[in-house]
Amino acid sequence: MSKLGLIIKREYLAKVRNKSFVIMTFLSPILMVGMIVLIAYLTKVNDSESRTIAILNQSDYFSNAFTPTESISYVSFKDITLEEAKDSTQSLDYYALLHIPKEDSLEETAESTFLYAKDNPNSSVLNRLEGIFEQRLRQARLQDLGISKKQFATVDTKFQMHAGTFKGEENLKGINELKAIIGGGFGYLIMMFIIIYGGFVMRSVIEEKTSRIIEVIISSVKPFQLMLGKIIGTSLAGITQFTIWIISASMLLFVALLLLNIDLATLTQGQPLGPGAMAGMGDFADAKNQKMLLYAAEFFKIPWVLIVVSFLIYFVLGYLIYSSIYAAIGAAVDNETDTQQFIFPIILPLMLAIYVGFFSVFSNPHGPIAVGFSLFPLTSPIVMLMRIPGGLGEGGVPIWQFVTSIILLILTFLAIVWLAAKIYRVGILMYGKKPTYKELFKWLKYK
């Protein structure tokens, strides 16, 4: 086996056999799934709370308007005064009292209706009740105008602008955001990986310095080989960990959801829409399904192969750049507490990439900021990945930008690794010095 191979193997095994690494690897998915299940469970519990609303209907209208739902049920009071109804509502611990007084017309009745509750009524309850009133009022007005329900249905139209690219692909609302989120997810993954495993590389270098094994080793191998082997070995350990996390987390999640009988659909859909909106949209159910199909089609049209390929390119180059900086920092210091001043400048571009990138790519994937950040080598691995799901070439990232950013990244990679290796080579043999940036600059000039 080559020396580099030996070093990679040792670094990998040293990392993988480490107790805290093993514990983290197997505990994290359990913790993560536990969190998700807990959130899902709490949401379910929260939703299933049923509210009872008392109705004191003294009017001639709204007699059959209130149909109970899963979350709201109705109780009618009859032949009592408002004051009595209020008392009863409170003593029976109902959620609210809806008072519909007797007035001359439907409009006036609706206007004078009042909802009494202990404190501000829940907005979904309010929405639901308002929906019922709106519907009734609309029907009444239509009748006054002499329009039948059927006639109304034919005129009541929802309109959506069809928009598309010049090539004739149809645009869908929110699809850009969806793409940015997918790309952002990959970008975020890169950032996390760099911060976690870059830190591991750094600590491993510091350990070699403090245990004084470093001089024994570099009398056998070149410092550059050792640095490279360390970076590769540690990242392989990281990839192992991520793979275990993804596989075990998805398996655990599946099992947990199955056991707890939580419907995945309710989780992804979020809050159900208010009844008012539903009432109007009921007729559009077919259209909505069609829309979903379009979204699904668009989802599959996202250039997944391109995303995965560019993820690998940007991941490898970005990680190598950052982890060689981490290795150089580890070599420059004697202990971890001295690393702070050097760590911040590394984290900064990563953070900028995530936050600035996210906002600018969200609003305009081809705006000047988004383009600038996706070309700048220290942020491009993250920001370019946010833009890539929009495709390459026409309508997506211009090919020249993609190529330029990769070329810049490769050049930066070569420059940074060269500089880092120089600092590393000098630093690993320096003890008891608290390095400054000025000092590091001097090291670059040593032969």
Next chain:
Amino acid sequence: MNSILVAENISKKFGEHTALSNVSINIPKNSIYGLLGPNGAGKTTLIRIINQITYPDKGHVLFDGEPLAPEHIATIGYLPEERGLYKSMKVGEQALYLAQLKGLSKADAKKRLEYWFERLEIGNWWNKKIQELSKGMAQKIQFIVTVLHQPKLLIFDEPFSGFDPINANRIKDEILELKKQGTSIIFSTHRMESVEELCEYIALIHKSEKILDGKLKDIKKAHKNNVFQIGVAPNNTAVDLGSVLQEQFVVKQALYNREDENWELSIQLPSADTSHLLASLTTYGNVNHFEETIPSANDIFIQTINAKSNE
């Protein structure tokens, strides 16, 4: 002369600091060569250059007649002064790893490790972690790893630090045995008694310059300053021989002690000619001790450094 290593006019600077200035050394094959000097003189830098850990600004190094090149790393064994092992790695695994880095195959490394573990009586440590071992135990592992690949040139920087006297002796014997098998050895230390015991050649480096080198025997001869230890059984105890001799020579207290009845003195002569002194001594009594004092390596070290510093 047949040399394992020749370094010619080596200079090395770190920024403003000069670590080595025009240093040349010549290490004969199958010898033990002492590389001496105060802390910070530049010894470690020179050793690192030989190990190709750093490179000289000027000058060149020949290894066994060829210009020093990366493939020579496999034929050099280096035990640095600042040495350690991976704390959480097992002894055997770690030794195998370091041996393989030196270019041994796994099977070969294992066979030789078993031999050495047996030889130094540490066979049962194979599966222990370094953090469970004492410092001296860890040093034994270091020593084995250094010599395992049977290098032509061994470089020991303070090899005995961390060893108790018994084990230090054990390691010294192993070093002598390695020399007997034909290995050339560079030995860097501050412990002059081990220089005295082991080294045939020495070089003294001070403030980045080589100020002295050669065969230890020759250097000693050159540093003799005509000091003699004498012993006389007096004819007449009333005479104080010391004060009589003081008129002609520099007299000091003797460096040895044999018996109370004797006049025992240390005398420095102006030249190597002893006839005059001997003649006068015999007139005061029976000369029972007469020995030229050969300076110790320690004396030479201190003398040369002080002379240089006073320049």
